[in-house]
Amino acid sequence: MKPCVLVTKRIYPEAIDFLRQHTELDYEATDEGLAPAALVERARGKQGIVSQLTDRLSADVIAQLDPSVRAICNVAVGYDNIDIAAATKKAILVTNTPGVLTDTTADFAFALLMAAARRIAEAHEFAHSGRWTRWTIDLLVGQDIHHRTLGIVGMGRIGQAVARRGLGFSMRILYADSRPVELDFPAEFVSKETLLRESDFISLHVALNESTRHLIGEAELKAMKKTAILVNTARGPVVDEAALAHALKNNWIAGAGLDVFEQEPKIHPELLDCRNAVLAPHIASASVATRSRISMMAVQNLVEAVEGRRPPNLLNPEAVALSGA
Numbered sequence: 001m002k003p004c005v006l007v008t009k010r011i012y013p014e015a016i017d018f019l020r021q022h023t024e025l026d027y028e029a030t031d032e033g034l035a036p037a038a039l040v041e042r043a044r045g046k047q048g049i050v051s052q053l054t055d056r057l058s059a060d061v062i063a064q065l066d067p068s069v070r071a072i073c074n075v076a077v078g079y080d081n082i083d084i085a086a087a088t089k090k091a092i093l094v095t096n097t098p099g100v101l102t103d104t105t106a107d108f109a110f111a112l113l114m115a116a117a118r119r120i121a122e123a124h125e126f127a128h129s130g131r132w133t134r135w136t137i138d139l140l141v142g143q144d145i146h147h148r149t150l151g152i153v154g155m156g157r158i159g160q161a162v163a164r165r166g167l168g169f170s171m172r173i174l175y176a177d178s179r180p181v182e183l184d185f186p187a188e189f190v191s192k193e194t195l196l197r198e199s200d201f202i203s204l205h206v207a208l209n210e211s212t213r214h215l216i217g218e219a220e221l222k223a224m225k226k227t228a229i230l231v232n233t234a235r236g237p238v239v240d241e242a243a244l245a246h247a248l249k250n251n252w253i254a255g256a257g258l259d260v261f262e263q264e265p266k267i268h269p270e271l272l273d274c275r276n277a278v279l280a281p282h283i284a285s286a287s288v289a290t291r292s293r294i295s296m297m298a299v300q301n302l303v304e305a306v307e308g309r310r311p312p313n314l315l316n317p318e319a320v321a322l323s324g325a
Helices: 013-022 036-042 059-064 084-089 102-118 120-129 157-167 192-198 218-223 241-249 288-306 318-323
Strands: 004-007 024-027 048-051 071-074 093-095 149-153 172-176 201-204 229-232 255-258 277-279
Touching: 004 013, 004 288, 013 024, 013 288, 036 059, 048 288, 059 084, 071 288, 084 093, 084 318, 093 288, 093 318, 102 120, 102 157, 102 201, 102 229, 102 255, 102 277, 149 157, 149 192, 157 172, 157 201, 172 192, 192 218, 218 241, 241 255, 241 277
Parallel strands: 004 024, 004 048, 048 071, 071 093, 149 172, 149 201, 201 229, 229 255, 255 277
Antiparallel strands: none
16 A cells, blocks of 8 residues: 655646655645645645645644654755654654755855846846936946955855855855865855955855844844845845845945845835845745756655655654654
């Protein structure tokens, strides 16, 4: 008999085809997904769940999951939507999809950096408005990128990929992390304070946890150059949005490029008023190839887990002994 699994929200069709070959599938084929109570109910009798970032699998929700659930497989690199400790306590294996979206996300982070520096969103709007009547020497002038200093906060896979793109623009690379990282390219390990003070562009690539929540707030924004541009493709709560909006409106920094927000899909209303902020709706990994691959990786993790094998992208290996996987 095939194991029964639940997919909480629409994913790429090739992943669903794969699951149908290996499992009995309960598929919520909508973009709205399932509220917590509905998710708990639909998970009854299931051995696994394919979740997405909008599924809030808190300790309370996980405590209510049917004992049959062996695995929760997230369609994302980040997993701050899942209480890992609670899942481990119930011997539920949790997986993510690392590596597959590194270059796609790095491309987009650098696109935001360039768009904010060269005022691309403003230029696009201006060109479409009919207000462009003449060329002038200072029309929509912005900041150079080449030969400037790029500060990376969090030198993991994506941070390193962004740094490599910066090297293509002859940028000096600084990075701040919990410890120095072994790299195959030139970059300087510095304190966060030095990075904030010396960088022309700051790109955030940290996981969300209690130590990184509001990592960038009023004090950090005041420490940056007035010409600095902040880029966030990590998680929204890493930045204090109210403080950032105030900084942008009062010219503490020159601009920002943001793909993530504190209370998605809501965006702080004052940020929406900042013409020097380039905003995107959490699409850094949104290429056709990458979104297809992360869907496939998540369901492959799930099949491995529900068939009794150790999934390759396991986040809580201590749950293996408890689960018997």
